[in-house]
Amino acid sequence: MARLRVWGVLLLLLIGCGGEDTRTVTIYCSHDRAHSQKILDLFERATGIEVEAVFDTEATKTVGLVQRVRGEKARPRCDVHWSNEPLHAVRLAADGFYDVLPLGAGEGIPAEWRDPDRLWCGFAGRVRVLALAPETKAIDSPPRQLSDLAMEQWRGRVAIADPRFGTTASHLAIVRSRIGPDRYRQLLESLRANDVQMVSSNSSSRDRVLSGEVWIGLTDTDDIEVVRRRGASLGEEFLRGDGVLLLPNVIAIIKGAPHPEEARELAQWLLKKEVEELLAASSSRQVPLRREALVPPTGLTIAELDPVEVDWNDAASQLAEAIREAERILLDH
Amino acid sequence: MKKRQIGAFWALLPVLIGFYFPVISMMIHDGLFEAVAGEFGGSSSSQSVILTTVRIATMSAVLATLVGLLDAVLLAGTRGPARVLIAGMLLATFLIPPAALASAVQGVIGSSTLRATIRDELGAVCMLAFRWAPVACAMLLGAAVLWPVQQERALRGLSPRVALFVRARCLMPQALRCVGLLVLLLISASELPSYAGVETISQRVHARLTVGDAAEGWQLALGMLVAVAPVLLFLVWKLPRSDRSQWGGTVTGLPRLRGVDLLLVIRSIPVLALVFILAVTAWPRASEMAVAGSEFIDGVVGIFQELPRAFIASSIAVICGWRLADGGHRWGLLLLCLPTVLPSSLGALALLHVVRPTLPLVLDDLPILLTLAQTCKLGAVGAAAGLVASRVIPLSESNSSRLLAPVTGRWRVRFPRALPVLLPAVVIGVALVMGEVEATLLMAPPGHPSPALELHQLLHFRNDEQAARIALLLALVGSMLAAIVVAPLRRKDK
Helix, strand or coil, X not given: CHHHHHHHHHHHHHHHHCCCCCCEEEEEECCCHHHHHHHHHHHHHHHCCEEEEEECCHHHHHHCHHHHHHHCCCCCCCCEEEECCHHHHHHHHHCCCEECCCCCCCCCCCHHHECCCCCCEEEEEEXXXXXXXXXXXXXXXXXXXXXXXXXXXXXXXXXXXXXXXXXXXXXXXXXXXXXXXXXXXXXHHHHHHCCCEEECCHHHHHHHHHHCCXXXXXXXXXXXXXXXXXCCCCEEECCCCCCCXXXXXXXXXXXXXXXXXXXXXXXXXXXXXHHHHHHHHCCCCCECXXXXXXXXXXXXXXXXXXXXXXXXXXXXXXXXXXXXXXXXXXXXX | CCHHHHHHHHHHHHHHHHHHHHHHXXXXXXXXXXXXXXXXXXXXXXXXXXXXXXXXXXXXXXXHHHHHHHXXXXXXXXXXXXXXXXHHHHHHHHHCCHHHHHHHHHHHHCHHHHHHHHCHHHHHXXXXXXXXXXXXXXXXXXXXXXXXXHHHHHHHHCCHHHHHHHHHHHCHHHXXXXXXXXXXXXXXCCHHHHHCCCCCHHHHHHHHXXXXXXXXXXXXXXXXXXXXXXXXXXXXXXXXXXXXCCCCCCCCCCCCCHHHHHHHHHHHHHHHHHHHHHHHHHCCCHHHXXXXXXXXXXXXXXHHHHHHHHHHHHHHHHHHHHHHHHCCCHHHHHHHHHHHHCCHHHHHHHHHHHHHHHCCHHHHHCCHHHHHHHHHHCHHHHHHHHHHHHCCCCHHHHHHHCCXXXXXXXXXXXXXXXXXXXXXXXXXXXXXXXXCCHHHHHHCCCCCCCHHHHHHHHHHCCCHHHHHHHHHHHHHHHHHHHHHHHHHHCCXXX
């Protein structure tokens, strides 16, 4: 009998643990924890809604939170998905994982950065960029487009992150979508012929430039900014010849989210202009998608970059094939 | 079915529920078997990645075991100052994710100094070997308690240098099994090889999952299993049975060799240097003291919140391994070992898809499935420890205990006698769980602390100071765990 009582008390405690007195919302966030946590703290203070966040890490590549969202389809645990690159989010939307965003969410963000069915909305993004080693030829006459990386003068002097993961995969899928499969394969072949080095991540690509192993590293603006703020000297080139590629963060609400009301509030709040301004001022130097957003003098504005227009759905549909071809040509040779 | 097989069935329940049931369900769901019918083992490039992975894992395991064997022989076979401290230091860095170590070293000496040594397969092998050598050392130190007392006495009668060689030879059977276990543990390593610019099977599986081609991911994993099958069989093969084991190898009578002391000091220098680098990086500026203090306290709380869970996961794996080994269930041990070979993310995703929807909602906030996934991943550690531990007891004692009621003989007689080997294995398992990232990211309930995951996130965005603070804490915990392994082995005579 005594044992039964003990088990009874334990069961009550267990059930008690699951009780919720306060309003909570769960977000899966692949943006830099240091910056996004501050923003989520502000939301908590403003609304009183407690935010439970799960952050991504590069250690598990893209298998992380996107796969978690897919794995939890039968019973979602996540309310809001904050993805720091758009193509996987577009695929999740196409596969029916997202619910409709509330009316008015992301007001002021141009239509090219949002889903026409309101399943996702982009905000503040980073730009694909070449990190250039100081005091080298790369600074004097930097490549203007991806195909320039295949020029003889850069042989063995270029590093690219693993083309199957992260923003590099998205970049290649967008390139394939824009130039077509044949020219895409030719581009990859020419890069391989020029001994382009494959490294584990964008930050490794930047680090190889910093260490002098290569002169040019394909990476993102935030990767460059974090080391610049620590005193490192690195040049950058936005590949204007191809058109500047801006990859926005994306907000979406998970279909069947356990806290739908709170999810709508958080999504609406994160898509405010002020959040874009906070991200623009942070060391990740994000580019606000609203032209009227305030950007610090050292920041980047969408007006000066004039990014290229991307067909997100087409690029997302080409992601798998772009990755396969990149693996076959660049990694399996 | 025989009674004895039914009795041992519970020891397989964690891997059946946490691995085989969900994984086989997912394989069928993802159409693996149709894919296998078409082309087994994937393309020739995939086969070459499998071969590279096996080659790197094998070479690293051999090198790690050689270094670990040297450390273990010197620590177990000689007397000298601060042996426990040295052993603690050797394991200290194992808990720190390699990315943190690499980042700290790069920050101080510059990556260009390192580039000649860390690129390509050789670099991957060296980095993996020196990272895992402390684990081999801890395992072999634990195995030293297997020696019969008479043998230990005879060794102490030999000249000190000859005794060291004889000790090394005596540890060879365990060292070979250590190689086998490390091969299984290293086969799914991806972080360090990726850092060295080498692709392993884990990365390729991740890439397949990324593009939504799960069937090919499973196919690659199956190819990996086939490739390591000989190692699995070798690992669960019989070990020689001891006549009489000793508990608590005593320090009295061990020789004291100045050369060995010097060697151990030199061996400790890289660890000391790493800890020093981390300490320098972690030290906050005056304006950051308050923030750093609160981060430090949060880190301590997080680590000590995770420790009991890691202990539970590791203990379950080790106890199941011992139970199967004690009953002589070799097929059961094989089943226990298999999940170690696959990347954690595959098992975790299968659990998420298949098992989680069947659990009551109230359990969602508890890290039950995460613990189950990590328990399955530690299967090979449990199997190896169980097999070695079941040979600790002399045959005559073991036979006598089997005359008692089965439960009494097993849990009151043989289990306590196996503890000297099982405890170090539990500690190694705790260290592995604390550093695990893949399953944690996929399954940890929101808000669940994970120092290793946090460290990776901080490093990615170059928050080096915060990362160094957590890394230091992890190193401290690593030292404490190592002390738990080593201190009983070096207990003095009363």
